C-alpha cells in the first residue's frame with residue numbers, strides 16, 4: 001500500500017487534530033448516524049487511554065468513537081478521493097456520513113477507502129470512526145476478555161506492554177487520478193560499481209509507465225519505460241548503515257503527451273545477505289548494535305510524535321547504535337522513512353507477540369485463564385489467517401525501505417509445543433514468497449533452547465532474548481555468564497547461523513545505587529550488560545546485540561512492574577541511566593572501527 005504523497009497529480013489534507021470522542025458503553029445507538037453525543041475531545045494521533053482522568057475510559061474494553069467533519073477541497077472535482085488511516089488499534093470501522101466505507105483488523109498497519117462516491121468536491125462530510133481495543137485468542141496479538149464480578153470486563157493479554165488503543169497515527173484525505181499508480185516494488189542489487197534498481201509498477205487503468213531516477217542533487221541518473229524494468233546506475237552511491245544515500249524514483253503514467261499520474265519514492269541501493277554465520281550488508285559483515293524499542297511516551301501512549309521521533313534517533317546516534325527492532329509491532333511510517341534517511345538499520349517485526357498461553361515469566365497473569373476459560377489453545381487456523389494478514393500487510397507497506405534488512409514474524413512464541421513447527425513453517429514460506437530478498441526470522445524465548453525449539457530451523461538468523469542474571473541467576477552475574485556462554489555455544493554448534501541477542505537487560509530504578517551486584521541499581525544494569533558483551537565477544541557467530549529496552553515503557557498492572565517496565569537505557573522521558581554511558585563507549589568504538 002502506497003503512502004499518500006503530494007505530487008503534481010495528488011494532493012493531501014491532514015485530518016489530524018482534535019476529534020469528538022466517546023466511549024461506547026452500549027448507549028450510543030448508531031454513533032455515525034448524527035453528531036456524536038459527547039463533550040469529550042481527543043487528539044489524533046494519540047492513544048486515548050491516558051488523556052482523561054476517568055479510569056472507566058482508561059480501562060474500557062470495546063469500541064470507542066471518534067468523529068469530525070472534513071471538507072473535500074473544491075479543486076478535487078473529477079479526482080478520486082481517499083481517506084487513509086495510518087493505524088487504528090486494534091480494529092477500525094469508518095463511516096462517511098451514514099455509509100460504512102471500510103473496516104480493518106490489526107492495530108499497527110494502514111488502511112484506506114475510496115470515498116469518491118460518497119462525497120462532493122467543495123462540500124463537508126461527517127467522518128465517524130469506531131476503534132475497538134479487544135484482543136481475543138484469535139487476534140494478533142492475542143488476548144482474552146475476562147468478566148469480573150459485577151459484570152465489568154477486563155482485557156488480559158500475554159505481552160509486556162500496555163494495551164494502548166485509539167488513532168495512534170495520522171489520518172489523511174488525499175486525491176489521486178482515476179488512472180493511477182497503485183503500487184511500486186523496488187528491488188536493488190549491485191554489480192561492480194553499477195547499481196541495479198529493479199522496479200515493478202501496478203496501475204489502475206491503462207497507461208504507459210515512465211520512470212526517472214535522480215540522485216540527491218536532482219541530476220537524472222537513469223530512465224526507463226514500461227511497467228517493469230531495471231534502472232542502471234553507474235558509479236552508484238550505496239545506502240550504507242550510518243551513511244544513507246537516497247535516490248529519488250519518479251514514476252509517471254502517461255497518456256500521449258500528458259502525465260496523468262505521478263508518484264515518487266526514495267530508493268536506497270543496497271544488498272542484504274546471510275552467508276554462513278555472517279549477516280552481510282553490501283557484501284560486508286554487519287554487526288547490529290542498538291535496541292528493542294517501543295512506541296511509548298507519557299500522555300500520548302503509542303501516539304506518533306515527531307519531536308520524540310527526532311529525539312529518539314538523536315539518542316540512538318549519540319550512543320553510537322546502528323539499529324533497532326520494531327518490537328513488537330510495525331512502527332509509524334514516519335519512523336521507517338527517518339531510518340531510511342539517517343542510515344539506521346531496522347529489523348521489522350509483526351504484531352505477533354504473546355502467542356504463548358503457557359509462558360508467563362511472571363509478566364502477565366493471564367496464562368491459566370487463557371486456555372482454561374476459553375478452551376482455546378491459540379495457534380488455530382483463525383490465528384494463522386490473522387498472522388498471514390499481518391505478514392502480508394507489513395511487507396506490502398515496508399518492502400521498499402532500504403533500512404529494513406530483515407523481517408521478524410513473531411516475538412517469543414511458544415515453539416516448544418508439538419505442532420508449533422506446523423504452524424510456523426507455512427508462515428516463513430509465505431514471508432519468503434512475498435519478499436525473496438530479505439532474511440526472515442522470529443525471536444526465540446528463553447524456555448526454548450536450541451535442542452527444544454521446533455521453529456529455529458526455519459529462521460535465517462537466530463534471534464534470541466535472554467535474561468540470565470535477571471529472571472534466572474538473579475543477581476549472580478558469575479553464574480549467569482557461565483550459563484549464557486554455554487547456551488550461545490549450543491546454538492552456534494547446532495545451527496551454524498548468524499546470531500543476534502535481540503533482548504537482554506535489567507530493570508533499573510534511576511538513582512538507586514550500590515557497591516554490590518544489587519538488581520534494580522544503575523551499577524547492576526551496567527555490570528549485567530558488560531557481562532553479556534564479554535560473552536558476545538567470545539562467540540564467533542554473534543552478529544548483533546540489541547539491549548532491552550531503549551527506554552522505560554508502560555505495561556499492564558502487575559507485581560513485577562513498578563509503573564511499567566524499567567529496563568530502559570533511558571527513562572520514559574529519555575534521560576540516560578548510568579548504563580547509557582558505558583554503552584556509548586562500547587558502541588561508538590564498534591561504530592568507529594576502534
Ligand code: GCB
Nearest residue numbers: 160363411412465503565567
Ligand atoms: C521479553 C519480552 C519483552 C518484555 C521483556 C521483559 O522477553 O519480549 O516484551 O518486555 O521480556 O522485560 O520481561
